[in-house]
Amino acid sequence: MLIESVELRELRLPLVSPFTTSFSTQTERNTLVLRVAGSVPTPNGRVDVVGWGECVALGEPLYSPEYIDGAKRMIQLYLLPMLARVQAEGREVTAETVGALLEKVVGHRMAKAAIEMAVLDAELRARGESFARYFGATRTRVPAGVSVGIQPSVDALLGAVGGYLDEGYVRIKLKIQPGWDLAPVAAVREQFGDEVLLQVDANAAYTLADAQHLRRLDDYGLLLIEQPLAEDDLVQHAKLATAMSTPICLDESIESAKDAADAITLGAASVINIKPGRVGGYLEAKRIHDLSRAHGVAVWCGGMLETGLGRAANAALAALDGFSLPGDISASDRFYTEDITEPFVLRDGHIDVPQGPGLGVEPILENLARVTHDTQEVWPA
Ligand code: OSB
Numbered sequence: 001m002l003i004e005s006v007e008l009r010e011l012r013l014p015l016v017s018p019f020t021t022s023f024s025t026q027t028e029r030n031t032l033v034l035r036v037a038g039s040v041p042t043p044n045g046r047v048d049v050v051g052w053g054e055c056v057a058l059g060e061p062l063y064s065p066e067y068i069d070g071a072k073r074m075i076q077l078y079l080l081p082m083l084a085r086v087q088a089e090g091r092e093v094t095a096e097t098v099g100a101l102l103e104k105v106v107g108h109r110m111a112k113a114a115i116e117m118a119v120l121d122a123e124l125r126a127r128g129e130s131f132a133r134y135f136g137a138t139r140t141r142v143p144a145g146v147s148v149g150i151q152p153s154v155d156a157l158l159g160a161v162g163g164y165l166d167e168g169y170v171r172i173k174l175k176i177q178p179g180w181d182l183a184p185v186a187a188v189r190e191q192f193g194d195e196v197l198l199q200v201d202a203n204a205a206y207t208l209a210d211a212q213h214l215r216r217l218d219d220y221g222l223l224l225i226e227q228p229l230a231e232d233d234l235v236q237h238a239k240l241a242t243a244m245s246t247p248i249c250l251d252e253s254i255e256s257a258k259d260a261a262d263a264i265t266l267g268a269a270s271v272i273n274i275k276p277g278r279v280g281g282y283l284e285a286k287r288i289h290d291l292s293r294a295h296g297v298a299v300w301c302g303g304m305l306e307t308g309l310g311r312a313a314n315a316a317l318a319a320l321d322g323f324s325l326p327g328d329i330s331a332s333d334r335f336y337t338e339d340i341t342e343p344f345v346l347r348d349g350h351i352d353v354p355q356g357p358g359l360g361v362e363p364i365l366e367n368l369a370r371v372t373h374d375t376q377e378v379w380p381a
């Protein structure tokens with residue numbers, strides 16, 4: 001596309017309830033949304049179009065090195081100027097080349113992913129093609145899992161899990177940390193039975209020295225344990241995998257298809273949580289899906305408390321055949337009373353995959369205005 005303007009908005013959406021993980025408690029989701037406008041060549045001539053991207057960085061660098069203010073600066077100071085130079089040379093930026101065009105910048109995958117998502121949305125809207133169709137996805141709905149934060153008490157946890165099961169969620173993920181692991185898992189199994197699809201996520205809160213403790217989770221028939229050890233502990237994850245029968249799933253450790261290939265080769269992961277933002281975008285996410293599938297490694301689509309924009313794209317990606325486990329793709333009201341798009345709702349434990357052009361959803365401008373904390377025109381870069 002030929003980019004003509006880029007608007008960067010910082011949003012603040014209150015959460016319906018605090019979300020506690022081993023690394024923080026969030027009561028509000030601050031997020032960045034990018035609106036890219038320009039024109040795209042089509043067989044019928046150039047079409048003016050707008051595309052939307054969402055940056056999944058959190059407010060603080062606790063889950064990943066990226067954080068909102070940093071991503072904002074990165075997009076404005078480095079990434080967009082690189083694309084502006086490409087255009088000044090008379091070349092066009094496309095979704096399939098933007099990753100390579102920004103490759104010289106080390107890391108900052110969430111910032112890069114937001115730009116790629118907006119450009120891809122613009123191009124697909126111009127072509128009248130949905131994200132799902134572009135990815136080659138065939139399913140029209142995806143099973144919805146829910147990520148349940150660390151609670152003040154086991155009773156509170158049972159109340160929360162019971163509520164989600166009543167709503168129809170088909171898979172429960174419990175956040176765990178040292179001191180909040182065996183007891184909550186045992187209580188949920190006891191109360192809701194062995195049939196519930198149950199998994200846990202430690203967000204890197206343990207070390208290999210905890211292997212004998214973690215092994216006790218094997219008694220609870222968990223689908224997987226997500227990221228028990230540190231981001232760069234690939235070798236240690238491989239060792240842990242030999243010490244316990246619960247499958248090891250990696251989240252934070254996987255920032256690229258190369259990381260996924262390394263983890264698979266090492267035996268550090270038998271399942272991968274694919275988060276498009278964490279790996280630099282939907283195209284790299286699709287490559288990880290393809291490679292995992294070729295190696296018989298199960299994947300599922302993770303979440304980062306996305307607004308309806310990111311949720312739409314995640315649902316489309318998760319509709320690919322290789323996503324064999326339910327993702328962290330819940331209804332909008334899991335986190336927000338009011339989303340910036342039409343809300344995603346649960347129907348029979350599933351979320352419908354948008355079928356319209358591009359993301360297939362639009363921001364509702366009044367809603368967007370209500371939660372916008374800051375808007376900047378950042379182009380010409
Ligand atoms: O580790 O999967 C994670 C949210 C923020 C940061 C990291 C994680 C999460 C979640 C929530 O678990 C997933 C969701 O958006 O539903």
Ligand code: MG
Nearest residue numbers: 201226227251
């Ligand atoms: Mg995780």
